[in-house]
Amino acid sequence: MFDLMILAPIGAVAALAYAFILSRRVMAQSEGTDLMKKIAASIRSGANAYLKRQYKGVSVFFVIMGVVLVALVFAGLVNVFVPVAFVVGGFFSGLSGFLGMRIATNANARTANAAQHSLNSGLKVAFSAGAVMGFTVVGLGMLETSLWYYFLRFYYSALPVDQQAQMIASAMVTFGMGASAMALFARVGGGIFTKAADVGADLVGKVEAGIPEDDPRNPAVIADNVGDNVGDVAGMGADLYESYSGARLSAAALAVSAGFGFTGMALPMALAAIGIFASIIGSFFVKTNEDASQKQLLSALRRGTYIAGALVAIGAFALIYFTLGMDYIGLYGAIISGLVAGILIGYFTEYYTSDTYKPTQKLAGTSVTGPATVIISGLSLGMISTFIPVIIVSVSVIISFYVSGGAADYNAGLFGIALSAVGMLSTLGITLATDAYGPVADNAGGIAEMAGLGEEVRDRTDALDSLGNTTAATGKGFAIGSAALTALALIASYIDQVKLISPDYNFDLSIMNPPVLIGTFIGGMLPFVFAAFTMESVGTAAQSVVKEVRRQFKEIPGLMEGTAEPDYASCVDLCTKSAQKEMVPPAILAVVAPLVVGLILGVKGVTGMLAGSTVTGFALAVMMSNAGGAWDNAKKHIEAGNLGGKGSENHKAAVVGDTVGDPFKDTSGPAINILIKLLSIVSIVLAAVVVNFGLIK
Incomplete structure (x- = not known):
């Protein structure tokens, strides 16, 4: 029989090759004037310096955790490959973010220069740079999985086939801890910066001071542009690498538990490979006309993702039909439910955050009564926006469970839920491209402003930037939705892992069982504490930047007149130091919480904690991301000439709302989806510790 798993390395090679071709295409474009090149070089230098310092700091954490995991290996409490996989997963996750950031910092000036010719030219360069990020993430994710799979297949080759599948699946589901840890550091650290x-x-x-955004007189303007890359590109790349890997590995493990063996284990990998080729085809359809409206620009990006989704739907049917037959066609229904859920979450996120729709327009209108009403209305918008995504994910879960045969075979239903998460992430190559394109367009606008390019260029980059705010919010909604489905699959994997360690373990997961109930309360609280840590970190770091900018405005003669140049490097350095210091407590919380809860409340308490954190984490992340995105686009709506335009009192009120929304949408909100998965993966890795040493059995 045809080995489905071979599609994983084939897909990896195709994705990485396409990313390389696109990167060459971007690099072939001109960076523009000498001043544009100088500005871009400063942004690139700051981003590289930040990542270098971040990776040094994170390496200390990885060394300490590596030593702990090695000790647990010798104690017989974790799989022998976990320490190596922890380091390798972290490396690949960090590498995907680094490569994405590298192309983004090379594409920003090129996008600004291309926008001098036409809107479509600017869109093509920015989108191509985003696509490099997208296809690098999926390519490296599939490559790492392929390497581990074939190595473990060789290592366990002496075992019977069924036992081989069980051992490989059990080992690989624990391998996501390194990627999750790196993603959390990258997302939180980059977000704080x-x-x-x-x-x-x-x-x-x-x-x-009343000066425009990205004005070269502002000492923090280079740090702001650096931040777009280290947070929204490098951080996001590591984040979605982790999501992509976690969904496929948990689905593979649950496939084996459901009795599908190696064929079932290969299904999520083959589906992801189909998604890669579909995304490549879909990317060719992203283009627009000059003077396109925001709605037309959105349609241009949607066209690519919808075509990719349709191709996955066709390919998935063939995949299930020719491998498992019509008896298991319900699994196709699970895939489609995840795919449709992802599209719907993206659409409704766009509805609540784009200024082409009423919610954000109404939010902009509240600026007439000052910043307080902008903040109140933004919070309200974010809260109400959680309703539809929660319903969508709930419907997807119940459909996936029952069409996969969950009524007759519980494990088959769980596999269906996991497969729906893979379906949702199958088009990640192009979905992430539309997200990563945003920071490139944002940087392009900043460079256009600082380099004094024509008004028509800034109008084009503003249009691309506003679109990027919406696609970024859509991408975050997509990532959070997939995180919820993946977290459910990981909870099931955790229970399976405990059963493998202790087949006779007595599971009583009733909500009225005290350890489960207490664990649920603790888990429900963790996303709020995590968000508090990260919000406070941004506030602390921002205070130091505010003081430095005020100092320079006051002490550097001629700065406000434009005859002197600000000290950009000091602001970059302040942000870097603050981010490195402030990202540690949230990361420690995510790693320590499952162990502490497990040692006190046992397996039941951990299961409750995972359920509680998934429920509240999903809703809180959606609320924060959507509120932040809406505040940002409400400001952009006014800047486009509505309600008094730039410099008006309405604009100043909207800027305050946008300032509150910044850590909502770019620090705390996106990092919560990593938190809920990292809690699950740490729990899986440490399952034997909790089974053997938990106080409550």
């Missing part, structure tokens, strides 16, 4: 710079630049520059 970018929002500290953004808040500092906006509060002192736009609100206090």
Whole structure:
């Protein structure tokens, strides 16, 4: 029989080759004038310096955790490959973010220069750079999985086939811890950096000094542009690498538990490979006309993702039909439910965050009564926006469970839920391209402003940037939705792992069982504490930037007149130091919580904790991301000439709302989806510790 798993390395090679071709195409474009090249070089230098310092700091954590995991191996409490996989997963996750950031910092000036020719030219360069990020993430994710699978297949080759599948699946589901840990550091650290710079630049520059966004006189403007890359590109790349890997590995493990063996284990990998080729085809359809409206620009990006989704739907049917037959066609229904859920979550996220729709327009209108009403209305919008995504995910879960045969075979139903998460992420190559394109367009606008390009260029980059705010919000909604489905699959994998360690373990997961109930309360609280840590970190870091910008405005003669140049490097350095210091407590919380809860409340308490954190984490992440996106686009709506335009009192009120929304949408909200998965993966890795040493059995 045809080995489905071979599609994984084939897909990996195709994705990485396409990313390489696109990167060459981007690099072939001109960076523009000498001043544009100088500005781009400063942004690139700051981003590289930040990542270098971050990776040094994170390596200390990885060494310490590696030693702990090795000790657990010798104690017989974790799989012998976990320490190596922890390091390898972290490396690949960090590498995907680094490569994406590298192309983004090379594409920003090229996008600004291309926008001098036409809107479509700017869109093509920015989207191509985003696609490099997208296909690098899926390519490296499939490559790592392929390497581990074939190595473990060789290592366990002496075992019977069924036992081989069980051992490989059990080992690989624990391998996501390194990728999750790196993703959390990258998302939180990058998010703190970018929002500290953004808040500092906006509060002192736009609100206090009354100068335009990205004005070269603002000392924090380079740090702001650096932050777009280290947070929204490098951080996001590591984040979605982890999501992509976690969904496929948990689905593979549950396939074996459901009795599908190697064929079932290969299904999520083959589906992801189909998604890669579908995304490549879909990317050719992203183009627009000059003077396109925001709705037309959105349609241009949607066209590519919808075509990719349709191709996956066709390919998935053939995949199930020719491998398992019509008896298991319900699994196809699970895939489609995940795919449709992802599209719907993206659409409704766009509805609540784009200024082409009423919610954000109404939010912009509240600026007439000042910043307080902008903040109140933004919070309200974010809260109400959780309703539809929760319903969508709930419907997808119940459909996936029952069409996969969950009524007759519980494990088959769980496999269906996991497969729906893979379906949702199958088009990640192009979905992430539309997301990563945003920071490139944002940087392009900043460079156009600082380099003094024509008004028509700034109009084009503003249009691309506003679109990027919406696609970024859509991408975050997509990532959070997939995280919820993946987290459910990981909870099931955790229970399976405990059963493998202790087949006779007595599971009583009734909500009225005290350890489960207490664990649920603790889990429900964790996303709020995590969000508090990250929000406070942004506030602390932003204060230092605000003080530095004020100092330079006051002490550097000629700065406000434009005859002197600000000290950009000091703001970049402040943000870097603050981010490195402030990202540690949230990361420790995510790693320590499952162990502490497990040692006190046992397996039942951990299961409750995972359920509680998934429920509240999903809703809180959606609320924060959508509120932040809406605040940002409400400001952009006014800047486009509505309600008084730039510099008006309405605009100043909207800037305050946007400042509050910055850490919501770019630091705390996106990082919560990593938190809920990292809690699950750490729990899986440490399952034997909890089974053997938990106080409550």
